[in-house]
Amino acid sequence: MLRWTQAALSRRSLLLGGGAATIGATTICASKTVAQEGHGDHGAPATVQMSGTTPSQHSAHGAMITVGTVDSDRNGFHPTEILTDWYTGTVTDLPDGRKLRTFEITAEDKEIEIAPGVMFPAWTYNGRVPGPALRATEGERLRIIFRNFGSHPHSMHFHGIHSARMDGVPGAGVIAPGDEFVYEFDARPFGCHLYHCHALPLARHLHKGMYGLFVVDPDPARHPDHQDVAKSRLLGSPENAEWQELAMIMNAFDTNFDGENEFYACNTIAHCYAKEPIRIEKDRPVRIYLVNITEFDPINSFHLHGNFFDYFDQGTTLTPTLRMVDLIMQCQAQRGLLEFTYREHEAGLYMFHAHQSEFTELGWMGMFDVVETLS
Numbered sequence: 400m401l402r403w404t405q406a407a408l409s410r411r412s413l414l415l416g417g418g419a420a421t422i423g424a425t426t427i428c429a430s431k432t433v434a435q436e437g438h439g440d441h442g443a444p445a446t447v448q449m450s451g452t453t454p455s456q457h458s459a460h461g462a463m464i465t466v467g468t469v470d471s472d473r474n475g476f477h478p479t480e481i482l483t484d485w486y487t488g489t490v491t492d493l494p495d496g497r498k499l500r501t502f503e504i505t506a507e508d509k510e511i512e513i514a515p516g517v518m519f520p521a522w523t524y525n526g527r528v529p530g531p532a533l534r535a536t537e538g539e540r541l542r543i544i545f546r547n548f549g550s551h552p553h554s555m556h557f558h559g560i561h562s563a564r565m566d567g568v569p570g571a572g573v574i575a576p577g578d579e580f581v582y583e584f585d586a587r588p589f590g591c592h593l594y595h596c597h598a599l600p601l602a603r604h605l606h607k608g609m610y611g612l613f614v615v616d617p618d619p620a621r622h623p624d625h626q627d628v629a630k631s632r633l634l635g636s637p638e639n640a641e642w643q644e645l646a647m648i649m650n651a652f653d654t655n656f657d658g659e660n661e662f663y664a665c666n667t668i669a670h671c672y673a674k675e676p677i678r679i680e681k682d683r684p685v686r687i688y689l690v691n692i693t694e695f696d697p698i699n700s701f702h703l704h705g706n707f708f709d710y711f712d713q714g715t716t717l718t719p720t721l722r723m724v725d726l727i728m729q730c731q732a733q734r735g736l737l738e739f740t741y742r743e744h745e746a747g748l749y750m751f752h753a754h755q756s757e758f759t760e761l762g763w764m765g766m767f768d769v770v771e772t773l774s
Contacts, residue, residue, distance in 0.1 A: 463760045464670040467515030474511050476527035478671040482645045485614075485634065486531035493540060500535050500586070501542045506549040506596075506609070513652050514662050514669040514762065521608040522549055522596070528667045529692070530594070530611030532646040534634055537589040537618040543582040547574050553604070554580070556597035557613055558732070560587050568597045589617035589632075591688045591714030591734045593648075606653050606660075606694035608667075612646050612734075614688055617717065625717035632686075642686050643679050649691045649699045649729070649753070649763065660695050663753065663763035672751075672765025681746055681769045687737040688714070691729035699758065701737070702726040704750040708739035726754055741769045 471477040488502040507526050513519045524530025535541055547553050552575050556567030561584035564571050574580045596609035619629035619636075630638040650667060651660035662669045679685055691699040702725060709719035710727050714736045721727065727735065741749065752764035 464673050464764070465514050465762065468674070469512045469515055469668050469671070474527075475509075476667075478666040478668045479675055479677070481527070481529070481532070481666045482647070482677065484532065485534040485646070487534050487634070490539075498536070498539045499542060500539050501544065502531075502533055503544045504530070504546070504555065506545070506547045506553040508549050511608075511667070513654075513664065513667055517654065517662065517669075519608075519652055519654060522551065522553070522604065523608055524555075524611055528608035529648045529650065530609070532612040532614065532688075533594070534614045534616065535586040536616045536633065537586055537621060539586045541582075541584055541586050544579065545572075545574070545582060546579045547576050550576055551604075552576070552598045553596050553609065554598050555582060555594050557582070557584070557594045558592040559584070559613070559615070561585075566597070567594075569599060573598045586615045588715050589615045591690065591711075591736055593690045593692065593732060593734060595692065595732075602694055605692065606651075608650075610648070610650075610690075610692045612648060612688060612690055614646075614714075622717060628717040641683060643683050644686045644688065645677065647687055647689050649689070649693055649701070651693045651696065651758075651763075653695060658695055660693070661761065663693070663758040663761045665763055665765060669762025670764060676748055676766035676768035678768045678770055678773060679741065680773050681741045681744060681771060684738060684740045684742075685767075688734070689729070689737055690734040691731060693731065696755075696758075698728050698730055698755075699763075700726060700728045700754045702752055702754040703737075703739065705744065706739055706741060706749065708737045711736040711738070741767070744769060746770055 486502065488500045491499045491501070493499050504524050507523050509521055509523045509526055510518050511521045511528060521528050543555060545555050552573050554567040554573040565582050565584050566572060567582065572580050572582060592613040592615065594611055594613045596604040598604050616633045617629040619626045619633060622629045627638065630636050631642060633639050647665050649665050651663045653659060654661045665672065689701055693699045707723045707725045710721040710724060712720040712735045714734065727737070729735070746769050749767045749769060750764065751767065752759045
C-alpha cells in the first residue's frame, strides 16, 4: 500500500495528471487521505483534508494555481506578514559599549497547511516555516537562546563568521529534546544569510522546515565610501524607511518522503502571493532579501516580469554584483539582495516566479500589485 501511495503522489504523476497541474495535485492527494491517516507521527507523510474550496478569482492566470485557501490562523503564521515581520530581539548594552542583541528560539513539532487542504508534519523554529527572520547590525554581539521542544535532536547553524564551538553541528550545539543551548558570536559579515538545523540526517531536517533568514545590516560608520547605501540597509534609519523591504525564502515540500518535492513556494504556502498579491508603491524602491533553501532540487530561481533588478550576491557588498537582470539562479543555501523599482511603470499586477516551469505550476509563483499609494 505504501509503495502504491508514494507512486501515485509523485510530482511526476501529478504533472501527467493534466494541464491544471496543481489543481489536480490537491484533488489527487485528497483521494489518498484514508491511506495516510495517523499524521500525528512527525515521521509520517503529509495528509490532505478536504475543504470547501471554491474557484479562485486568479484562475485566469493560466489556471495553474491551487484551489481554495489555507487556514493561516491554524498555522499561526501568514505568508504576507512573514514578508515584513523582522525579529530584532532584545537589545542591551555591554560593558565595552557594544550592543548585545538576544534572540529566543524554540524548536517545535507542528503540523502546518502548505497548500489548501494539504497538511505537512513540519519541524519548526518558533512554530513557523520559515523560522523568524532574524535581523541585527554589523558588529553587535549576538546571543541566541535555543530550546528544543521537539521530538528529535536539533540545532541552529548560522551562516556567517563564528567559532567552531558555536557551529551548530553534531558536537557543537546539537541538543536533545528538552535541552537548551546558547549560541554567542559577533554579527559579521554584513549581508543576507540564513540559519538552519544541522542535525543528521541533514536533508530530513531541512525539508521538514528548519531554516530561516538571518540578516546583518551594515554599520554605516564602517563603510565611509558607501555610507548612503549602508544607511539605506540599516533597519530603522530614515534612509531605510524609504525602501519597501521583503523577506522571501524559496522552499519546497516532499509530502510523501520519496525524495522529490510535490509543492514549491516562496514562504511556504503554494501560490500564496498569486492569490494575495504583494502590494507595493510604485514610487518607492523595493529590496528583497532572497534565500533558496529548496531541498532535493539543486537550483531554484527568481524571475521578475516587466522589469529588471540589480543583484547583490550574498548581500556582502554595497555595490551590485549583477546589474540589470530579470532572472537569477540560486543553488541550495545561496542568497542575495534584489533591488528594483516600478517608478516608470503603470500600476497593475506584475508576476514573479521560478523559471523552472514545473516549480511555477506546483506553487512557486506570485504577483506584485503595483499601486500609486498604499491605503
